[in-house]
Amino acid sequence: MDDKPAIRIRDLHKRFGDLEVLKGVSLTAHPGDVIAIIGGSGSGKSTLLRCINMLEHPSAGEIAIQGETYRMRPTRDGSLEPADRRQVQRIRAQLGMVFQNFNLWPHRTVLENVTEAPIHVLGQPRAQAIVRARQVLDRVGLGDKADAHPVRLSGGQQQRAAIARVLAVDPLAMLFDEPTSALDPELVGEVLGVIRDLAREGRTMILVTHEMAFARDVANRVIYLRDGRIEEEGTPEQLFGDPQSPHLKQFIRSVM
């Protein structure tokens, strides 16, 4: 394995106007790490995740993906913005993000959703992309839905299709932004099952989730974010079995 961390975040700050949602977060994910980020709403966990692929621009701090640091430049209002759009695009193509609302493209079939990035971003030949797409669709259990349009799928199927879309580019790391929060309770299991399999396979993942039992099950490291700072981090056993901070104790009591 590569000795460079897959993701390294150093002293990340993010400010929306007067509101500072991240107040200096540092985090390193090595290849194969599955890191669960937990915390109450407004703790900044989604923002942190979205900074990793520059969907949000950090106000200060540094992010490196497999040793390559995003080149940033100051903006007029004292924040930062990417200085090199092509670099951002190149790095994003190696990170896969799964969204709370799936965000599939409804004007394309499931198969076309999955082949879109391999063909148009990575420049793979269409035939090769289709073969690969069918493989990943089989993996998430949607082999028979390849030619359906996303609206014809259930929420759980849509989210699995979104995971397949990300898998098709064979990402360096996968970012999950509350992947089951928009699902009906009976559909959560099938999506978590797919994510669990990927985790066992050794994929690098950062997972923002409200599913504590699941985080405990699949993560090798858990981070408790509170009020824009990492209040506690460690193995799932440490955090869930023996939480130190009173806030975390209360948080775990309230959600479990």
Added chain:
Amino acid sequence: MRNIVTQMMMPHRLVMAALALAGLVAMALTMQWDWLPENLPRLWDGLLMTLAMLAASVAAGFVLALPLALFQVMGPRPLRWLSLGFCTLIRGTPLLLQLWLFYFGLGALFAQFPEIRDSWAWPYLRQAWPYGFLALTLSFAAYQGEVMRGAFTGVPHGELEAARAMGMSPWLVFRRVWFPRALHRALPTLTGEIILQLKSTPLLATITVTDLYAVITRIRQTTLLTYEPLLLLVAVYLCLSGILILGLRWLENRVPTGR
């Protein structure tokens, strides 16, 4: 295709078709149609002119509508105001007035410059249809610009975000996701706008373009018939609208987005 056939077989459509057929039979039997065969070539030319003006102005107008819409959605402030001003001006004034301003105003203005009169463009600029084309195009662009502005803003942000997160460049996001999604959302309105545009083409006759309406008017003058030519005109416009509606609806139904 089967979809369209079943749609045609719905009860209210069958009744309408039967009524139309009865009307046609009555017209054929009781009215005077002997002028039709000798005028067919002229009618055909007029129809072609109508269709050419419709197709050209819709195509050019749509191309022009895209920047008008995009500037309003994400352009720098001066461009945003400029597009908004253009759309408001064109949409706020009668098309007839615009046609006359271009034809009588611009046409007369061009004629005063020897540079223009001697240029390669003059053989075109001394005819009426370029001014008609210009006016129809600008009008369609203004209306469609407004429609596309709404369609662009209406595409869910998350879909664009997903595209960016896959590493797409802004241009690729536009070409593969934003534009096709907006176009699909705008299709129902686009159908209506194209039908309206079809029904605007008779105005061209007022600036001496010989479209179908102009041909019919001339036939009415020579044959001294009041109704028959007009009924033919009604039938042709109805057929054209029908074909347009069916074609565009077919396009729309190809993508189920559950909207």
